[in-house]
Amino acid sequence: MRTSRYFLPSVLAGFLLAFVVYFGLIYWQLGAATPNTYWCFDMHRRKLATAESISGPKLLIVGGSGALFGIKARHIQEKTGIPTVNLGTHAALGSDYILRLAERVAKPRDTVLLVMEYEAYTQGYDNLSRWADSIYVEFLMSRDTDYFRSLPLKEQLQLSMILPLRGLGTRLSAKWVPLPNEGRQIFSRYSVYDAKNVDDLGDLCGHTVDKRPNGLRKLSTCNVLAHGISSDASGFKDIVRFCKWAKQHQVRVLATFPNVAHMPAYDRPKCAQVIQMLCEFYAEHDIPIVGTAQENMLPADDFFDTYYHLTEEAAVARTDRLIKRLTPFLSTNSMNLEMRSGLWNGGK
Amino acid sequence: MLFNSWQFIFVFLPVTLVVFFCIPKQMRFARKLWLCATSLFFYSFWKVEYLPLLVVSILLNYGLAEWINRWRARSSVRWVLVGGVTVNLLLLGYYKYTNFILGVFGQVASVDMGHFDIILPLAISFFTFTQIGYLVDVARDPKLHYGFLDYSLFVVFFPHLIAGPIVRHWEIIPQYADRDIHPNRDDLGAGTAMFLMGLFKKVLLADTVAVYANAIYGAADQGVTLSCYDAWFGTVAYAMQIYFDFSGYSDMAIGLARMFGIRFPGNFASPYRADSIGEFWKRWHMSLTRFLREYVYIPLGGNRQGHRRQIINILITFLLSGLWHGAGWTFVIWGLLHGVYQVVALEWRSFTKRIGWEPGNLYYKGACVFLTFVAVLFTWVFFRCSNLHTAVGVLHSMLGGDGLTMSVATVNPNGHMASFLSAVGIKFVPDTVGAPGYTRGFWIVAVLLGIIWLLPNTQQWLSVYRPLLDEDRHPSRRHLPLNAVTGLLLGIGLFFIVRTYYTVVASPFLYFNF
Numbered sequence: 001m002r003t004s005r006y007f008l009p010s011v012l013a014g015f016l017l018a019f020v021v022y023f024g025l026i027y028w029q030l031g032a033a034t035p036n037t038y039w040c041f042d043m044h045r046r047k048l049a050t051a052e053s054i055s056g057p058k059l060l061i062v063g064g065s066g067a068l069f070g071i072k073a074r075h076i077q078e079k080t081g082i083p084t085v086n087l088g089t090h091a092a093l094g095s096d097y098i099l100r101l102a103e104r105v106a107k108p109r110d111t112v113l114l115v116m117e118y119e120a121y122t123q124g125y126d127n128l129s130r131w132a133d134s135i136y137v138e139f140l141m142s143r144d145t146d147y148f149r150s151l152p153l154k155e156q157l158q159l160s161m162i163l164p165l166r167g168l169g170t171r172l173s174a175k176w177v178p179l180p181n182e183g184r185q186i187f188s189r190y191s192v193y194d195a196k197n198v199d200d201l202g203d204l205c206g207h208t209v210d211k212r213p214n215g216l217r218k219l220s221t222c223n224v225l226a227h228g229i230s231s232d233a234s235g236f237k238d239i240v241r242f243c244k245w246a247k248q249h250q251v252r253v254l255a256t257f258p259n260v261a262h263m264p265a266y267d268r269p270k271c272a273q274v275i276q277m278l279c280e281f282y283a284e285h286d287i288p289i290v291g292t293a294q295e296n297m298l299p300a301d302d303f304f305d306t307y308y309h310l311t312e313e314a315a316v317a318r319t320d321r322l323i324k325r326l327t328p329f330l331s332t333n334s335m336n337l338e339m340r341s342g343l344w345n346g347g348k
Numbered sequence: 349m350l351f352n353s354w355q356f357i358f359v360f361l362p363v364t365l366v367v368f369f370c371i372p373k374q375m376r377f378a379r380k381l382w383l384c385a386t387s388l389f390f391y392s393f394w395k396v397e398y399l400p401l402l403v404v405s406i407l408l409n410y411g412l413a414e415w416i417n418r419w420r421a422r423s424s425v426r427w428v429l430v431g432g433v434t435v436n437l438l439l440l441g442y443y444k445y446t447n448f449i450l451g452v453f454g455q456v457a458s459v460d461m462g463h464f465d466i467i468l469p470l471a472i473s474f475f476t477f478t479q480i481g482y483l484v485d486v487a488r489d490p491k492l493h494y495g496f497l498d499y500s501l502f503v504v505f506f507p508h509l510i511a512g513p514i515v516r517h518w519e520i521i522p523q524y525a526d527r528d529i530h531p532n533r534d535d536l537g538a539g540t541a542m543f544l545m546g547l548f549k550k551v552l553l554a555d556t557v558a559v560y561a562n563a564i565y566g567a568a569d570q571g572v573t574l575s576c577y578d579a580w581f582g583t584v585a586y587a588m589q590i591y592f593d594f595s596g597y598s599d600m601a602i603g604l605a606r607m608f609g610i611r612f613p614g615n616f617a618s619p620y621r622a623d624s625i626g627e628f629w630k631r632w633h634m635s636l637t638r639f640l641r642e643y644v645y646i647p648l649g650g651n652r653q654g655h656r657r658q659i660i661n662i663l664i665t666f667l668l669s670g671l672w673h674g675a676g677w678t679f680v681i682w683g684l685l686h687g688v689y690q691v692v693a694l695e696w697r698s699f700t701k702r703i704g705w706e707p708g709n710l711y712y713k714g715a716c717v718f719l720t721f722v723a724v725l726f727t728w729v730f731f732r733c734s735n736l737h738t739a740v741g742v743l744h745s746m747l748g749g750d751g752l753t754m755s756v757a758t759v760n761p762n763g764h765m766a767s768f769l770s771a772v773g774i775k776f777v778p779d780t781v782g783a784p785g786y787t788r789g790f791w792i793v794a795v796l797l798g799i800i801w802l803l804p805n806t807q808q809w810l811s812v813y814r815p816l817l818d819e820d821r822h823p824s825r826r827h828l829p830l831n832a833v834t835g836l837l838l839g840i841g842l843f844f845i846v847r848t849y850y851t852v853v854a855s856p857f858l859y860f861n862f
Contacts, residue, residue, distance in 0.1 A: 001812040003537030006832035011540060014839020022843065161850035 025172065026141075026160045032175035033183035034142045034167070036135075040090050041143040042184070042195035044101065047202040051085040051105035058083040059330070061202070062102045063115035064091025066258035066308035069192075071115065072319040073201040079323050080330055082111075086202030091117045091308070092135045095235040096125035097147065099242040108250035111330065113290065114239070117258050117308055118224040118274070124234025128155050134164040142171070142183075192304070207304050208312045219261045219300050219307045226265040229274055236281060243285050254329055255282050257293040259318050261300045261307040291325040349393040351543075351600045352550050354849050360390065365607060369531040380497050380524060383608070387506040391470070398469040401439075402504065408435065409479040410499050413486040417493055429487045433480055440476045443468050448675035471510045473672055475503055477639055482517050484643060494521050507604035511597055513615040513635035519817055523610050532609075537830045538813035539606030544838045545806045546599025551845050554592035557796060560789040561586035561732070567781040568738050575753040575777050579745035583725050585789065586732050588796045591620065594633070599806045602815060611817040613638075618805045620724070623716035625689040628724060636672070640665050662694070663687040673731070678739055682730040689723055717801075755779040758786045 033041075051060060059082050061067050067088030077084040087101055095116060102112050123131040128151075137159045140148040148156065174183065187194045190211050197206050246253045257278075265271065275293040282289050300307075302314035310318060349356050364386045371379045392399040412432040416425050441449075446464055454461035482499075486492050494502070498521045508515055564582025568574055574582065598615040605612045619632035629637045645665045651658040663684065670683015700706065726743070733739035744750070757779035759766050766776065807815055808824035828834055 001829075003533045003813065004829070004831040004835075005533060007537045007830045007835040008533060008540065010832040010835030011544075011839040011842070014836035014841075015843050016839075017836070018840040018843035022847075158850055161847050 023157075023160060025168065026163060029168070029171040029175045030141055030148070031145045032142055032171045033179055034138065034171055034174055035179065035183045035185045037139045037142040038183045038185050039193045039195050040093070040139055041182070043198045043202070044089065046198070046200055047085055047087055048101070048105050050200050050202065051087070054083045054085070056083065057109040057111070058085065058107075060084075060102050060106060060110060060112045061086045061088060061115060062098060062112050063088050063258065064093075064098060064117045064120060064308070065089070065306075066091065066117050066260070067115040068198075068202070068204050069207060069304060069308065070259040070310040070315050070318050071322065072203050072315055074199070074203055075316065075319045076323055076326070077201065080327060082330055084201065088115070088202065088204075090135065090139075091120065091123075092133055093139065094123040094125070094128070094131065094136060095120040095238040097136075097140075099238055100147070103242070103245060106246070106249065106251045109252075111252045111254060112246060113326070114253060114255040114287075115258050116235070116239070116255075118222050118229070118260070121229055121235035121239075121278070122224065122233045124236070124238045127234045128158065132159060132162055134162060137162045138164070138167075192309075204312075206312065207309070207315075212304055212311065219263075219303060221263045221265050222260055222307060225260070225271045225274055226263070226268075228270050229277065231277060231281075239281075240285060243287060253287050254290050254326075255287050256290040256322065256325075257296045258308060259296045259298055259302075259310050259314075261303045262297040263307075266297055288329060290329060291322065295321065349390055351597065351604070352547055352845075354846065357547075360386070361604070361607075368608060373530050376524075377497065380501050383506075384497065384501050384504060387501070387504040387509060390506040391504065391509060394470050395467075401469055401472075402475060405436075405439065405475060405479065406500055406503050408432075409483060409503075410496055413483055413499075416483070416486050417490075420490055425487065429483060432483050436476050436480050436483075440472055442466070443472055445671075445675045474512050474514060475509065477514050477636075477672075478503055481514070481639060481643060485517065492517075498524055505605070505610070507601045507608075507610075508612065511601070512633070513598065513601065513612055514639050515612060515635065519613060520610065530609075534813065535606055535609045538810060538815050539603045539608075541810060541813075541828070541830055541834070541838065542603030542606060542806060542815050543600050544603075544842060545809070546596040546601075546603060547845055548841055549592045549596030549599065549806075551848055553796060553799075554589050554596055555848075557585050557592070557789075557792055558589045560793070561589045564781050565732050565742075568742050569734050571738075571741075572780045573750065574742060574745040574780065575755045575758075576745055576748050576750070577754040577758055577774075578781055579742050581786075581789070581793070583729055583732075583742070583746065584793055584797075587620075587721075587725055587728050588793055588800075590728065590731075591800065592796070595805070606815060611814075613818050614807060614816045616805075617807065618800065620721050620800050621717060622720050623713050624693050624720060625686065625723065626693055628720055629686070629690075636669070640669055644668055659691050659694070662690050666690065677736050678730045678733055681736070681739075682727050685727045685730065689727075751775050753777045755781065755786075757781075 051058065059073075059076065059080075061071050061073055061076075061084065065088060067086060069088070071086060071088065073084040073086035076082070085105075087098075087105075089098060089101065091098075098116075098120070106112055119131075140159065141163060148159070151159070184195070185193070190197070190206060192204060192207050198204055243253055245251075257275075260266075278293075279289060296318070298310070298314065298318070302310055304311045349360060351357075364383075368379060368382055371382060373379075388399060388402070391402060409432065412428060416428055419425060419428075443466055446466055450461040450463070482502075494517065499517075501524060502515070502517055502521050503509075505520070561582055564574065564578050565586065568579075568582070595616040602612045602615070613635060615633060615635050617631040617634065619628050622628035622631050645661055648661040648664060649657055650661060666683045666687030667680065668683070669686070670679045670681070673679050673682070726746075729742050729746070730736075730739045733742060745753075752774045754769065754774050754776055755778070756776050759769065759776075770776070804824040804826050809826070809828040810830075811824065812827045813830065
């Protein structure tokens with residue numbers, strides 16, 4: 001039996017057809033509000049609105065969910081008197097996106113406290129396709145199409161391939177007939193992913209020990225701390241870019257280490273090397289470090305569900321410790337000294 | 349470069365094919381040279397440092413074969429052959445077995461013998477066996493002689509270089525010379541279809557089920573005690589993974605060769621449908637089985653020197669098969685276990701013959717297929733585990749050493765199914781593995797078993813296009829017409845394969861380790 005003369009051309013045609021249909025559907029569903037992206041969307045909207053409304057100098061806590069779960073902006077504001085907003089969000093959004101959130105609302109004389117998760121140093125704009133997951137892609141395509149469209153075409157194509165097929169039907173129909181209440185998810189019981197549990201200062205509330213899902217499960221180990229990180233990891237570049245932006249806009253940058261569940265692997269030399277590298281990185285860019293990595297490595301009992309997510313009780317204690325460390329940096333004298341030395345306006 | 353990587357599919361393969369067919373067919377030398385050069389590039393893409401090893405191995409073996417041919421009348425020919433085979437085996441042994449042997453000596457002498465940082469060169473087991481076979485055949489056959497380029501291409505031709513099939517010179521080299529190779533839609537069509545079907549098996553089936561096998565065996569490697577269900581589920585998942593991984597690879601290799609107008613012998617023919625271990629080995633890695641039969645079992649005497657000697661020969665052959673797959677006690681036991689199965693099957697056949705019982709009905713055959721499958725499952729435990737201790741732990745769980753246990757993550761402990769399972773004596777234990785989506789995994793494995801046992805295999809689907817060099821021993825009535833509709837479906841499938849490159853890193857074939 002002979003192969004049909006149409007067989008090979010139709011293999012190519014099938015490939016091209018699938019390509020065109022797939023990207024056509026992706027393009028069509030851009031901007032469709034989906035329920036599982038509502039949490040980040042609403043949280044960002046309210047946090048940014050609060051930050052925007054503050055007229056004087058303010059403190060912005062910037063990081064992933066480690067900052068969201070582990071730091072209380074309200075406590076800092078009450079104890080230091082400086083208006084504070086917690087911009088902590090989903091760490092899956094990557095360092096570039098998280099830092100650009102801060103850029104939207106930071107004004108001259110503001111202070112940004114970076115609390116980047118250790119993985120954030122590897123999740124840079126340069127290597128989107130290496131780390132970007134379905135949560136990130138779905139969020140951009142659903143809630144921040146401007147950012148998505150601002151990416152180079154190659155990155156847009158790569159991210160489009162990552163978008164999960166599951167839920168494509170929902171997204172297409174949501175584009176056709178928008179979901180009510182901008183796709184808000186309704187939870188029958190407490191969930192940290194319920195937007196109503198994030199207050200207007202950006203703090204997550206109610207994640208107390210008794211609400212821990214299925215009790216405390218075995219927490220995994222942070223790979224970056226256990227196995228090390230390359231000094232040219234792409235997340236560093238995003239932070240350098242942000243620091244340049246901050247200097248140009250007279251925004252002061254401080255950094256601290258994220259709260260993380262302590263594991264035996266962190267007592268090994270590899271982990272000390274990672275911490276040392278981060279200290280040297282921030283020192284090189286004149287960014288003061290608040291506190292130490294070790295003091296933020298906390299017992300597993302303090303964590304809610306993952307190794308970065310503190311319970312509310314532990315978050316209060318962690319914030320109290322942070323305030324003690326932070327206060328000297330927030331004093332008027334300290335700020336004036338730094339301004340005079342040119343640290344805030346681009347002079348190194 | 350992996351067959352399932354985008355670099356191979358969208359750059360290397362099209363460029364190699366187009367240039368090959370652009371060279372006028374009268375310039376056969378240039379065509380062969382091109383294929384040799386691209387094959388060496390393909391090999392060196394992995395690690396260029398090992399390219400000299402491959403080249404030296406080819407030069408050495410071709411030189412020895414020429415020497416044997418020229419001085420055939422001398423009595424020293426036998427010693428040259430023995431020397432050549434020994435050098436090949438020593439080279440293989442150095443890279444593959446040095447640390448294993450040191451470990452064994454260390455254990456026996458209770459001293460630390462140290463450890464060498466030796467990286468196993470890719471494909472060394474395959475190109476060594478291919479060339480040993482050639483040397484032996486040259487010594488046997490006075491008329492055997494090929495040009496250097498033909499020989500080199502026979503060894504390095506990229507579709508079989510990395511993980512087989514282990515081809516024989518008389519099957520392949522004449523095809524380079526005799527065939528009037530030109531681009532034709534039959535070769536390209538059948539080759540493309542075979543390649544794509546192999547690619548789907550690897551990327552969509554093997555890599556999907558691998559998630560479960562890796563999670564469960566990864567936990568076992570870390571010393572976690574598996575529940576009885578997890579141990580069985582992980583082992584069946586691994587059996588599916590290695591089946592679709594290796595059959596996918598074999599299909600891709602055969603399809604690639606066919607695109608260039610070369611037919612390879614079959615390497616894989618639905619082995620889990622075998623109704624005996626002997627039959628299993630006639631269907632699993634057929635080219636290795638054939639090699640071991642022709643160059644180990646038969647030279648040892650086969651079944652010609654009495655029953656007891658036959659049993660010893662079987663055990664030696666399977667022991668070597670185990671060692672060929674890997675340097676470790678787990679592989680030794682894997683091989684020996686297959687040998688023991690083979691001996692038991694031999695004894696059973698003689699017993700049924702003696703009492704004059706010739707069972708042949710469908711139920712008996714079905715039971716034999718199932719029993720063979722289960723027996724093979726037990727051997728995969730040794731094949732997959734990184735050490736004997738872990739393997740024993742997994743077997744202990746499979747055999748219900750801690751009772752008939754099931755993790756709470758498998759079934760909702762408050763549901764009807766859990767009540768039923770409790771009633772039949774199954775105990776629920778805490779989840780120790782943390783494998784993602786047990787229910788999904790169960791259905792994936794069930795569907796894969798259905799594909800294996802109920803659907804024709806790739807060769808059978810494409811049998812009317814004669815994809816293999818040899819005739820298919822298990823023909824099927826159903827076949828896949830290579831027409832526009834099939835092409836369209838395969839093209840759409842290819843797009844979704846490409847899509848997976850963005851969500852998962854292309855994983856190497858399991859047989860690349862051997």
